[in-house]
Amino acid sequence: MEHKLDLIALLDYIDPAFLSYQEWVNVGMALKYEGYTASDWDDWSKRDGGRYHPGECFKKWTSFEGTANPVTGATITQMAKDNGWMPRSADREDRELSWDDEISGGDYVVVDRNWIEGKEIHEPAAWNPVQQLTTYLETLFESSEQVGYVVDTWQNDEGKYLPTKGAWDRTAGELIQLLNQCDGDIGSVLGDYDPAAGAWIRFNPLDGKGVKNENVSEFRYALVESDTMDIEKQNAIMRELELPIAVMVYSGGKSLHAIVRVEAANYDEYRKRVDYLYNVCKKNGLNIDNQNRNPSRLSRMPGIERNGKKQFIVDTNIGKTSWAEWHEWIEGINDDLPDPESLTDFWDNMPTLAPSLIEGVLRQGHKMLMAGPSKAGKSFALIELCIAIAEGSKWLGWQCTQGKVLYVNLELDRASALHRFKDVYQALGLPPQNIGNIDIWNLRGKTVPMDKLAPKLIRRSAKKGYIAVIIDPIYKVLTGDENSADQMAHFTNQFDKVATELGASVIYCHHHSKGSQGNKKSMDRASGSGVFARDPDALIDLVELDVTEALLKQEENKAICAMYKQLFQQHNPAYLQEHVSQDDELSAKTMEDHAKRAMPQVMTNIMPTIEQVLKAVKGRSAWRVEGTLREYAKFEPVNMWFQYPIHKVDDVGSLKDIDPEGESSTPPWQKATNKRKDRAKQERRSKAEEFEEVVNNCNFGEPPTVLDVIAWYSSTGKEVAERTVRDWVKKYGYEIDRSIGFRIVKKEDKEDE
Structure with missing residues (x-):
């Protein structure tokens, strides 16, 4: 049965000493349901030496009868996952990311097992048991910390020596003092041990009330042990991995016991760090004994002889000096970064640049931020950009490459978002010929932080062929303090992951900081850390212009003239062509006089139309688009009007000399x-x-x-x-x-x- 082998392997990740009684029983019920034997359950249960009773598993096994809601192998699978097990996938590169996959690089492989050379260990030239144990205590413990140790043993049915709970009532300082006074007789301090069994010691300090996990007072160390490979190979791999080993002890048998600094703040963090540590060790060829995860675990005591072999300290303070230093090193050495390249190798054969997405502004696969205040119509501008990419048309005067685009809607309800796209299409006067190029992912009410959204987005988009992904707005997925540079660097890195994985441009919008923006540079207007403005390849910034009364009157005149011209084209185009000059088309009063003569029937009820035109003009706002680009030369500012629901570029220069709000020197x-x-x-x-x-x-x-x-x-x-x-x-x-x-x-x- 292939599944049997799978579940037995999963039990290596589940320590029975960590489980409650009911959880232990559930494992047995699951094994029976899946067709395993009582011996399988019994073998696994023996790992909990403190609670294991011979024959108990076989008695309970017979009481597990069928039920309408059986405990299945899924229970064991979940327990294994909770303890760090991950489904093996040799062809991980060929599968799609799962819904909750994190995107991370590196397999944490440091050691080439095919080339690693063994490193011998050497027994101390002068055997001094007191010095051995004193060094161990001084290295691992503060003088005031309680130490657990075991010298008494018992034998199971197989004749194997197993430790008792031992003692935990003395501090490291007390033990060191007594050892220094014992004249070499360790037994007078700890009690005599059986030379056939040896002795054990706990590597984490206790609270003086017991020896269980809850009695551990500091989660300082973890035990790394492997008894399935040569001692020399174990020694070499541990050193090659730069493990932050406080003390390495030879067990007197088949393994080295490395007491590794994990420096966890609590039990939960301890479990996570030990899972990480064991995972790295396994990937580098060190076959770890999973039973050693327990923070109150016993390890072999140095200065003791067992079956004629000495248990001794091989070395102290090996590898990195702390968990933090080692973790940073192991992450860095597996960063998947490319090696430096010589410019001479590419001088005559330069790589091809990524094609443009927005001509003169943004390349495909790069990032762009649009920043502006709340009334700038940023969402409408991004919808206009979606349409421009889908149709291969212009956006704010820049030509866009045609292709598929994903609009990630985080703010609007689904109906509003869909209506907006149709409204903008109609206001632009574009026929919806390529609406199939636009996908909308409506996530209002279902958003998660960006570091969790990124893998989900990549999974759903991997095979869609998008050339752009637009995320609107980012405050909905913001993680951390937006004024913190390091937290915002982590946040914006998620956009890099999306762009890299999909090969698509990532475009997102952010709001301005509070206060007047006119006197600021475009890079300094976005709210929060300067990372926002400095991270993207293109920054498009919108600042409002201070429209004067004179300009507003001029725009009203132009709008009325345009209205009359449209009426002429509908009702009397011949008159327009024969009697209305170009100068006449610039004067609302002149156009009105022409209309009274040529279209009296239209003029009888013209006031509602005029009022509507004037209302639309008064509802406009004027904006200047400035930018900072990494790949292209800086562009001249683009002036435009925002007249709901679209932006219109000011082609005639009406806004050219208008100052942004707050920029004028006049208070x-x-x-x-x-x-x-x-x-x-x-x-x-x-x-x-x-x-x-x-x-x-x-x-x-x-x-x-x-x-x-x-x-x-x-x-x-x-x-x-x-x-x-x-x-x-x-x-x-x-x-x-x-x-x-x-x-x-x-x-x-x-x-x-």
């Missing part, structure tokens, strides 16, 4: 004052023009009296006092001429006479 309070003054001037000008019109027309073209002016205003429903009229006369450059009957005349007219 905000001064701007407000100037606006009020401008408005007041305009109001005064319009009142002066109104008074001039009244004076010229209220008396059939002849100079009027004050009463004539009052009567005129009264006929329009506006009551004006005589004193007010006399004030206007002075204010607007008139006077009352008594020589012609107290009539109102302009001062300059009288002077001409």
Whole structure:
């Protein structure tokens, strides 16, 4: 039965000493359900020397009867996974990543087992048991820490010597003091041991209350032991791996006991680090005994003789000095980084550059960040980019390469996202000829941090042929503190993984920091660490322009002219061609006069249309696109209008001389004052023009009296006092001429006479 071998192998990852009683029973039930024998369960259970009782497994085995909800081999599989087992896959490169696979490089292989040479060990020239044990205690323990050791044994049915729980009531300092006073008689300190069995010691300090895992006070060391290969080979591999070994002890038998620094903060971290340690050792040819995972595990005591062989310290402080140093080294040596290359090898045969995705801005397989404030329409701009790539059209004036694109929607509900794409297509006036090139992954409410999303994204996209992946917005998948450079470097590295694995450009957007952005460089506007701006190959930044009243009036005039031209094209194109000049098309008033003559029927109800056009103009916002590029020369700023739901490039230069908000040297309070003054001037000008019109027309073209002016205003429903009229006369450059009957005349007219 092939599956039997598989489950027996999995039991190597499950230490019965770590399990509760029910978990231990579940293993037995699972083995029976899958067709194994009671002997298989019994052999495995013997690993828990403290709780194992001969014959108990066979008694319980007979009580495991069929049930509607049996415990199956899946229980053992899950336990093994929880303890570091991973399904073996010789053809890992040929399979797709699973849903929850982490993307990481390196197999942690340091040792070439085919070429490793054994390294001999040497018994001490002068045998000093007290010195051996004292060195061990001084190396591993603080003087105040409790030490567990065993000198008493018992024999099982097979005649094998097994340790008892032993003692744990004395500190390292006490033991060292007594050893130094014992005149070489270790037995007088620890108790006499059986020379056929030897003695053991626990390598982690205890709390003085017992010898179980919960009694370990510091998770400082782990035991690495292999008894299935030559001693010399074990010694060589451990040293080649630079394991941070505090003490290496020869067991007096078939193995070396390496006490390795793992320096874990707690039991959970200890398990993870030991799993990592054992995994590295196994990959480098060291066949680890998995029973040694236990932090309260016993190891062979140095300074003891067993069956005529000495248990002695081979060496101390081998390899790296700490777990952190070793972990960094083992990760670095397996970083999968390429070797340095000589420029001379490629000078005449340069590699081909990646093709462009956005001409003059971004290459395929590279990264781009779009940054801007919340009202810039960044999401719409990215949807426009999706469409431009799908259709092979322009985006903000730049030509895009046609291909498939994935839009990762993290913010909008599914219906809103789909409607937006259709709305933008229609506003752009593009026929949806290649909508099959656009895939949308709607993840609102289902997002995970980017380091977990990346492998899922890669798995689903690996065979789709995307040339671009757009992620909108990244705050939904942000991990860590956005102001921390190292945390954000880890975060942005996930985009590298996606780009590298898929060969696609990764494009994402981020928001500006708070406050005015006009006086900042484009690289400094994105919120958080500068990593955001410096990591991508292209940074596209949007900053709002401070639109003036004059420009807004100009845009309103252009919009009204365009509206009239469109009406002419619909209702009277011949008149437009014969009577409307190019200069006429630039004046809203002139176009209105033409329309009244040529399209009176349209003009009867034109006001709602005009109001709609003006409302659309007032709803516009103006933006400047600046950028920082790694692969291309810096481009000239692109000015554009955002008129929901699309952006339109300012081709005529209306926005060229407009300052971004916050860039002008005029403070905000001064701007407000100037606006009020401008408005007041305009109001005064319009009142002066109104008074001039009244004076010229209220008396059939002849100079009027004050009463004539009052009567005129009264006929329009506006009551004006005589004193007010006399004030206007002075204010607007008139006077009352008594020589012609107290009539109102302009001062300059009288002077001409």
